[in-house]
Ligand code: COA
């Protein structure tokens with residue numbers, strides 16, 4: 001088998017990223033831009049959309065953006081249709097829009113729970129359901145951005161745990177339903193990624209951020225580039241036979257879950273047993 005530099009060249013390809021105006025998703029959009037792709041990004045804030053489009057255009061790539069809420073199917077569909085009209089068939093469709101706040105179940109209203117389910121899970125359904133019509137068939141790749149909460153039960157994160165577990169199930173079911181049309185569907189599961197809104201919400205102080213970094217086997221948080229590299233590979237011919245996979249990019253964090261914390265507690269168990 002020969003691998004070619006060409007494999008990671010996205011010239012002439014169209015990439016659509018929901019939530020692609022900040023953090024991890026913008027990092028992914030930037031990586032595809034630098035690899036020659038044509039980018040479309042969507043999020044609610046027109047200001048963020050404008051700033052992201054300007055940044056992506058600075059890499060010399062074609063880029064357009066849409067202000068829309070992923071909870072609104074028609075708005076999502078209209079944006080995808082316009083992206084298709086302007087940039088051609090969509091080669092890579094990425095669902096990354098999400099919301100999060102830390103709260104125990106008893107500290108969140110039904111509407112609080114629903115807001116995260118609606119953005120993360122229904123929003124992913126909307127992007128994929130509306131996006132299907134505009135995908136290149138065969139050949140398109142779908143990437144859903146999941147989170148460790150999808151399989152690590154996490155206090156204060158019931159809404160995110162439920163939503164992202166659902167996102168990964170959508171990945172698997174659509175891998176089955178759309179595989180025969182040459183569409184691959186996979187999830188990327190980022191670990192704790194430095195400098196992002198998500199981490200700022202869950203670990204708001206330098207001390208808590210240091211504790212999170214220390215709990216990763218590689219003893220550092222990830223970067224948006226770490227995640228973007230996996231997205232490039234998954235969307236490339238190098239991943240031609242990867243379908244329905246849920247892949248962590250987390251320095252090994254998901255191997256231990258709360259194992260590191262248990263390591264710290266281990267000394268107490270020993271002393272009580274002796
Ligand atoms: N604790 C408990 N409940 C909270 C909360 C918190 N910290 N923050 C919001 N809520 C509740 C609100 O009180 C509201 O419920 P209510 O109507 O019963 O009072 C519900 O969540 C929806 O809040 P609202 O601000 O109207 O929703 P929104 O749709 O404008 O925003 C959020 C959605 C809440 C997820 C908001 O944080 C957001 O837009 N996040 C996007 C950015 C982000 O989270 N980035 C990290 C990505 S992982």
Ligand code: NAP
Nearest residue numbers: 019022023024043044045069070097098147193196197198
């Ligand atoms: P972020 O910068 O807040 O990214 C969220 C994006 O989604 C923003 O562009 C936001 O823009 C958009 N968005 C939010 N609600 C939306 C809605 N209703 N409709 C349309 N767009 C919406 O956060 P991040 O931390 O980089 O997270 C990005 C992704 O990575 C999320 O899927 C998250 O679950 C996942 N993740 C993050 C981490 C981490 O360490 N940060 C770890 C694991 C997984 P607007 O505000 O303009 O709408």
